[in-house]
Amino acid sequence: MNSGMETTIAGVTWKNPVTTASGTFGSGREYGELIDLNRLGAITVKGVSEEAWKGNPVPRLAETQSGLLNSIGLQNAGAKHFIENDIPFLRQYDTKIIVNICGHTLSQYCAVAERFAGCDIDMLELNISCPNVEEGGLSFGTDPHVVERVVKAVRHYVKQPLIVKLSPEVTDITEVARAAVSGGADALSLINTLRGMKIDIHKRRPILASKIGGYSGPGIMPVALRMVYEVCHSVDVPVIGMGGISTFEDALQFIMAGAQAVAVGTANFHNPYATVEIIDGIRKYMKENRISSLEEIRGCID
Amino acid sequence: MNSGMETTIAGVTWKNPVTTASGTFGSGREYGELIDLNRLGAITVKGVSEEAWKGNPVPRLAETQSGLLNSIGLQNAGAKHFIENDIPFLRQYDTKIIVNICGHTLSQYCAVAERFAGCDIDMLELNISCPNVEEGGLSFGTDPHVVERVVKAVRHYVKQPLIVKLSPEVTDITEVARAAVSGGADALSLINTLRGMKIDIHKRRPILASKIGGYSGPGIMPVALRMVYEVCHSVDVPVIGMGGISTFEDALQFIMAGAQAVAVGTANFHNPYATVEIIDGIRKYMKENRISSLEEIRGCID
Amino acid sequence: MSTYCTAAVINHEEIIPGVWKIELSAPEIAKTARPGQFIQLYPPDERNLLARPLSLSSISKESVTVVYRVVGQGTKQFSCLQVDDMVRVMGPLGNGFTLPDAGTQNVIVGGGLGIPPLLELAKRFHENTVVLLGYRDDPFMAEDFQRLGLEVHIASQSGNYGFHGTVLDLLENLTLPAGMIFACGPRQMLQSVSMWAKGHNVPIQVSLEERMACGLGACLGCGVKIQKPGEQDWRYLRVCKDGPVFSGEEVVWNE
Amino acid sequence: MSTYCTAAVINHEEIIPGVWKIELSAPEIAKTARPGQFIQLYPPDERNLLARPLSLSSISKESVTVVYRVVGQGTKQFSCLQVDDMVRVMGPLGNGFTLPDAGTQNVIVGGGLGIPPLLELAKRFHENTVVLLGYRDDPFMAEDFQRLGLEVHIASQSGNYGFHGTVLDLLENLTLPAGMIFACGPRQMLQSVSMWAKGHNVPIQVSLEERMACGLGACLGCGVKIQKPGEQDWRYLRVCKDGPVFSGEEVVWNE
Numbered sequence A, B: 001m002n003s004g005m006e007t008t009i010a011g012v013t014w015k016n017p018v019t020t021a022s023g024t025f026g027s028g029r030e031y032g033e034l035i036d037l038n039r040l041g042a043i044t045v046k047g048v049s050e051e052a053w054k055g056n057p058v059p060r061l062a063e064t065q066s067g068l069l070n071s072i073g074l075q076n077a078g079a080k081h082f083i084e085n086d087i088p089f090l091r092q093y094d095t096k097i098i099v100n101i102c103g104h105t106l107s108q109y110c111a112v113a114e115r116f117a118g119c120d121i122d123m124l125e126l127n128i129s130c131p132n133v134e135e136g137g138l139s140f141g142t143d144p145h146v147v148e149r150v151v152k153a154v155r156h157y158v159k160q161p162l163i164v165k166l167s168p169e170v171t172d173i174t175e176v177a178r179a180a181v182s183g184g185a186d187a188l189s190l191i192n193t194l195r196g197m198k199i200d201i202h203k204r205r206p207i208l209a210s211k212i213g214g215y216s217g218p219g220i221m222p223v224a225l226r227m228v229y230e231v232c233h234s235v236d237v238p239v240i241g242m243g244g245i246s247t248f249e250d251a252l253q254f255i256m257a258g259a260q261a262v263a264v265g266t267a268n269f270h271n272p273y274a275t276v277e278i279i280d281g282i283r284k285y286m287k288e289n290r291i292s293s294l295e296e297i298r299g300c301i302d
Numbered sequence C, D: 001m002s003t004y005c006t007a008a009v010i011n012h013e014e015i016i017p018g019v020w021k022i023e024l025s026a027p028e029i030a031k032t033a034r035p036g037q038f039i040q041l042y043p044p045d046e047r048n049l050l051a052r053p054l055s056l057s058s059i060s061k062e063s064v065t066v067v068y069r070v071v072g073q074g075t076k077q078f079s080c081l082q083v084d085d086m087v088r089v090m091g092p093l094g095n096g097f098t099l100p101d102a103g104t105q106n107v108i109v110g111g112g113l114g115i116p117p118l119l120e121l122a123k124r125f126h127e128n129t130v131v132l133l134g135y136r137d138d139p140f141m142a143e144d145f146q147r148l149g150l151e152v153h154i155a156s157q158s159g160n161y162g163f164h165g166t167v168l169d170l171l172e173n174l175t176l177p178a179g180m181i182f183a184c185g186p187r188q189m190l191q192s193v194s195m196w197a198k199g200h201n202v203p204i205q206v207s208l209e210e211r212m213a214c215g216l217g218a219c220l221g222c223g224v225k226i227q228k229p230g231e232q233d234w235r236y237l238r239v240c241k242d243g244p245v246f247s248g249e250e251v252v253w254n255e
C-alpha cells in the first residue's frame, strides 16, 4: 500500500521521510527499547571513524533555553566494532541504514569510506562539519574549495549513495552546497550544529570542559530552515533537512522549503517518541488536507 | 558615589554597562512611558539613514520558539527628522546617546556619518550587518576586506567614538573583527541577527512577507556568547555584547566572556522592564559576591 | 500612559465554541482606557516571547474585558487560564476611536471577532446609533448591543440568523444617512466598508490588525500603509501606536 | 526495559529546607526497578529540553520515590509540583547495584544527597549491614535506615549531630571487616572511600553522576573514565547505561 510518504533519495527509497540525526540516536539500540525502529524511514547512526576515538573531556553537555550544547567529540568504538556489532543489529529492522563517517585527516576519511564500501548499508553520510574535533571536521567543511576536494577524494572510495553533511558556520551556505555537489555528493544534509557557549556565573567557568560546543535543538530551527530553503533553491540533489525539528509541523516546514527528508536529533532527548509522533503527525496532516503524496507540498515555497 | 558598574568604552563613561539593542527600543520615547530612561547606561537608537526609508512589506514579524524573526528593513524617517526630534528628547535624560547608522551605499554611510559629526551625541554605531536590506547592510559586513575599507571610509567623517556592529553570518567572526579594528573601529558590537525563516504550514507560505528575516532573542544567545568570547580574545578594543540577553545572569555571562558592556534587544518585547531588571540584578549579584567593580569578573573566562 | 503589570483573572467563559471572554483585574489599565484601545496579553508559556494584542471589549472601574478566538499557541494558552490565575498584561495601548460630535448619526459596523471591540464604543452612544453586525454563522454578543437600547441589525453569511448576507448589504439598506462609521472586522470587510463610505462621502474609522512585537511604537514591526490627505505617497504607520484606529480613507488597501 | 510515561504525583514534601521527597505513580517503572537505578524527570517548563536524572530512593509496587535538592531551574520547577499534577518521566534507567552473595558483610556509605539512593538497597539487606551516613550539617532520612533495624552510624562535618567528622572517619572506626562497600555521594567522598577500599582490599560499588541528555546510552554525553582490569588505557563509559554504579577500583578518579 502506498502511504504517499515514500521518499526516494539518490535512488534509495525510504518508507517515510523521517530519519534520526547522527549522534543523537546511537545505532538505534537504546531507543529501540522505547519505540519500534521499523517505523523509521532510515536510521542515521552516530559518527564512525576508522579507529576508535576517545572523545572530549566531560562535562560534554549544557542545556540552554530551547537548546543544547554538546562536545562529545565523536567518541566511537571505530569502524570494525561498528561493522561487527551494529550493522547486524540494524539489519533486523525494516529501515534504511545510513552510516555517518568522520576523520581527522583526509586519509582517515578515505579509509573509513573504503571500509564501508563492502558493507551492507544503504547510504553513507560524510560529516565534514563537526565543530567538536580539533583537526578535520569543521575545518574541512567551511572552505568551498576544500569541500569540493575532500568530497571528490572520499567519493572515490564510496560505493553507496553519498550524502554530504554541511556546516552552518559559513558566510554563504549555497556556495558550500554547490561545492559539495560538484565534488560528487548525491545528496546533502544540513545543518550540523552551530558553535555556542554557556557560562556558569557562579563557578565563573564555561559549563563544557571544551568551553565551546555544538548548539542544537529548537533554538537553531529558524536558521536551519532558512539554509535548507536556500540550498534547495541552489542545487539539484535532494536535501535532508535538520536542525531543531521537534514536531510534525516543524518537519512539514522543512518539506515545504524543499527538503526531501528530515532528521530528528535533539528532540529525541526531550521526547523519546519524537520520531514516531512526527511520522504520525505528517500522515494525519496529509489525510486532513487530502494530500496523497508529499510531492504535492514539497518545495511549495518558491 | 561609585557603584562599581561604571563602564568606559572608547573614552565614554556609562553609569552602568547596559544599553538597548538598536531597533528594539525606538529612540526610547515609547519605553520611557514604562521605565525611567535615566537608569540606562546608554540608549542605542533605531538605525538612521541619510534619507527616510520606507521599510519592508508586512508581515514583518514572526515569533519562533524562544526567538523572533523581523524584517523591518530599517524603516526610519531619516537623519534630519531624527536630529530635530530625537536628540533633544534624549538629551533630557542622564544617559549616553548612541546613534546607529545605516546606508545602501558607501556614500550614503559617509553622508549620514558626516551629518552626525556636528551633533550632540555620544557615540556612533555603524551597522554594516543588517540582513534586511537588499543593498549595503549585510553585504558590507561579511567580507573582511570590504569591512576594513568601509570602516576606514566612514571613519573619516565620524567625530564621535565609532562602534562597528558585526554580523554573525560569517565563517570566522574574529577575522571580520580584526578587519573592523584595523579600519578604525574604536569598539565593536555583536551580534546582529542571524538570518532565519518560518513557514505557515496551513497557508503554505512564509510568515514574513520578505520570507527571510533577522533572528533574535534567547535562541541566538549561545552563538552570540561564543562569538563575543572569541572576539574579546582577538582584538584589543572594547566589545558590546548582545544577542538574546534577557536576564542579569545572561548579561553576566557576556561580561565574564569579556564584554565591556551589553545590549538588551528582543527581551524588551517579552518584558518591558528587562533593562532595569538586568541592571538591578547585576548590582545584587555584585553585592552578594562582594564584587566592588565589574573589572573583577570581566573576561574571567580565559 | 500605559502600564505593565500582572493581573488576576476575574471571569473567564467560552461564549461560543472557540471564542472566550476574559475579564482581568487591572485598575491601572481600566482607569485610562478608552474604546478602541487594546492590551498586550503575555502567553504563560515563556517559549512564546511575544504578547498577543487583544482589543478591549469592555472597561469597568477596576477591570477590563477582552473577547478572543483561539487560533494558535498563545490564545490556546489563554483559554486554559482559570479564575484567580495571574497573567502579565500591558495596556491600554493605541489611540482608540475618536468620539464624534453629539448628534452625529453613528453607524457601528462589526464583523466576527471585530464585534466585541465595538461594544465599549457602543456604550458611549445613547441615541442616533445603528449597529450592524455580521457573522459567518451563529451570532454572539448581539444581545450585549441590544441591551444598550440601540438599533441592531444582524446579518449572517450562512443565513442561519438575521439577514442572509453581509454587513455591506445591511449598510446598503440603511434608511438614515450615516454621519460617521466605526468599523472593526476582517480586513476584506473593512476595505469594502471603506469603499462604500468613500462612495457615500461618509467619514469612517476602522480598527486594524497587524503582527506586533513591542506594542508600544518602538520596533516598527506593525506597519500599515497610510496616505494622509495632501501627502504625495503612502508611508508605513504603526498599528500599535498611530492606530489601531485609522481613517478608512487614508488606508492604502490594495496589497 | 524502560518506559516513558506521564506520572501523577502521589506525595510531595520538603523534608529539610531545599530537599524534597516526591512519590510518583508509575507502576510500569516500579515493576522492574532495582536499587541504584534512576529515572529521568522532565521539567514542566518546556524551555528546559532535558530531563533531570534522579536516583530511586524507594520502590513500591505501583510507585517510585526520589529525593532531590533544589539546585537549578529544573529542580526548582519540580518543587512546585502539587499532588495530582502530571509529570513526564522515563525509567528505570541504568544498571543499579549488584547485590552481594548472602552472608557478605555490607557497608553502605552515603554522603548528603547520596544518602536517599541507598535506602532501597538497604531495604534488601536484613543483616550483616552497617550504614555510614555523612552530613555537612543536620541529618535527614537517617531514621529511614534505622527503622530497617540496621546498624547506623552518623557523622556530620559541623559536629552538630553524631560523630564530628566524615564518613571516612566512620569507615576507619569500623569494628568488623567490610566485605563489600556500596557508596553514593559527592565525587570527592567517593574517591576517598574508593582509595580506602583499595588500600583495604575491599570491593566497592560507587554510584556516579554526570550531565545527561538521552539517559539511555545513545548520545555519549555522560562519559566517565573507566579502566577495567587488564585494559591498557581508560576509556569513557556511559554513566546512564554502563552505570551509574561502577566498581570504585575501575574509575579513573584524577581529573
Ligand SMILES: Cc1cc2nc3c(=O)[nH]c(=O)nc-3n(C[C@H](O)[C@H](O)[C@H](O)COP(=O)(O)OP(=O)(O)OC[C@H]3O[C@@H](n4cnc5c(N)ncnc54)[C@H](O)[C@@H]3O)c2cc1C
Pocket (backbone or CB within 6 Å): B062, B063, C038, C050, C051, C052, C053, C054, C055, C056, C066, C067, C068, C069, C070, C071, C072, C073, C074, C075, C076, C113, C116, C117, C208, C209, C210, C211, C212, C239, C244
Ligand atoms: C490591535 C489588535 C487587536 C486585536 N484584537 C483582537 C480581539 O479582540 N480578539 C481576537 O480574537 N483577536 C484580536 N486580535 C488578533 C489576535 O491578536 C491574534 O488572533 C492573536 O495574536 C493570535 O495569537 P496566537 O498565539 O493564538 O496565534 P499564533 O498564530 O500562534 O501567533 C503567532 C504570532 O502571530 C501573531 N498573530 C497571529 N495572528 C495575528 C493577528 N490576526 N493579528 C496580530 N497578530 C497576530 C501573534 O500575536 C503571535 O505573535 C487583535 C490584533 C490586533 C493587532
Ligand SMILES: Cc1cc2nc3c(=O)[nH]c(=O)nc-3n(C[C@H](O)[C@H](O)[C@H](O)COP(=O)(O)OP(=O)(O)OC[C@H]3O[C@@H](n4cnc5c(N)ncnc54)[C@H](O)[C@@H]3O)c2cc1C
Pocket (backbone or CB within 6 Å): A062, A063, D038, D050, D051, D052, D053, D054, D055, D056, D066, D067, D068, D069, D070, D071, D072, D073, D074, D075, D076, D113, D116, D117, D208, D209, D210, D211, D212, D239, D244
Ligand atoms: C544518575 C544520577 C542520579 C542522580 N540522583 C540524584 C538524586 O537522587 N537527588 C538529587 O538531588 N540529585 C541527583 N542527581 C543530580 C541531579 O540530576 C541534578 O541536581 C539536577 O539535574 C539539577 O537540575 P537543575 O535543573 O535543578 O539544575 P541546572 O543546573 O539548572 O541544570 C542544568 C543542566 O545540568 C544538569 N545537571 C546539573 N547538575 C547536575 C548533576 N549534579 N548531575 C547531573 N546533571 C546535572 C541538569 O540535569 C540539566 O541538564 C543525580 C544525577 C545523576 C546523573
Ligand SMILES: Cc1cc2nc3c(=O)[nH]c(=O)nc-3n(C[C@H](O)[C@H](O)[C@H](O)COP(=O)(O)O)c2cc1C
Pocket (backbone or CB within 6 Å): A021, A022, A023, A024, A046, A047, A068, A070, A072, A074, A100, A127, A130, A165, A191, A192, A193, A214, A215, A216, A217, A218, A220, A242, A243, A244, A245, A263, A264, A265, A266, A267, D213, D219, D221
Ligand atoms: C549529542 C549530539 C551528538 C552529535 N553527533 C554527531 C555526529 O556524530 N555526526 C554528525 O554528523 N552530527 C552529529 N550531531 C549533529 C546532529 O546530527 C544534527 O546535525 C544537529 O544536532 C542538528 O539537529 P537537531 O537540532 O535536531 O539536533 C550531534 C548532535 C548532538 C546533539
Ligand SMILES: Cc1cc2nc3c(=O)[nH]c(=O)nc-3n(C[C@H](O)[C@H](O)[C@H](O)COP(=O)(O)O)c2cc1C
Pocket (backbone or CB within 6 Å): B021, B022, B023, B024, B046, B047, B068, B070, B072, B074, B100, B127, B130, B165, B191, B192, B193, B214, B215, B216, B217, B218, B220, B242, B243, B244, B245, B263, B264, B265, B266, B267, C213, C219, C221
Ligand atoms: C525588531 C528589530 C529591529 C532591529 N533593528 C536594528 C537596526 O535598526 N540596526 C541594527 O544595527 N540592529 C537592529 N536589530 C538587531 C538588534 O540590535 C540586535 O543586534 C539583535 O536583535 C540581537 O539582540 P537581541 O537578541 O537582544 O534582540 C534589530 C532587531 C530587532 C529584533
Ligand code: FES
Pocket (backbone or CB within 6 Å): C211, C212, C213, C214, C215, C216, C217, C218, C219, C220, C221, C222, C238, C239, C240, C241
Ligand atoms: S509593535 Fe512595535 S511598533 Fe508596533
Ligand code: FES
Pocket (backbone or CB within 6 Å): D211, D212, D213, D214, D215, D216, D217, D218, D219, D220, D221, D222, D238, D239, D240, D241
Ligand atoms: S546521557 Fe546519553 S549516553 Fe548517557
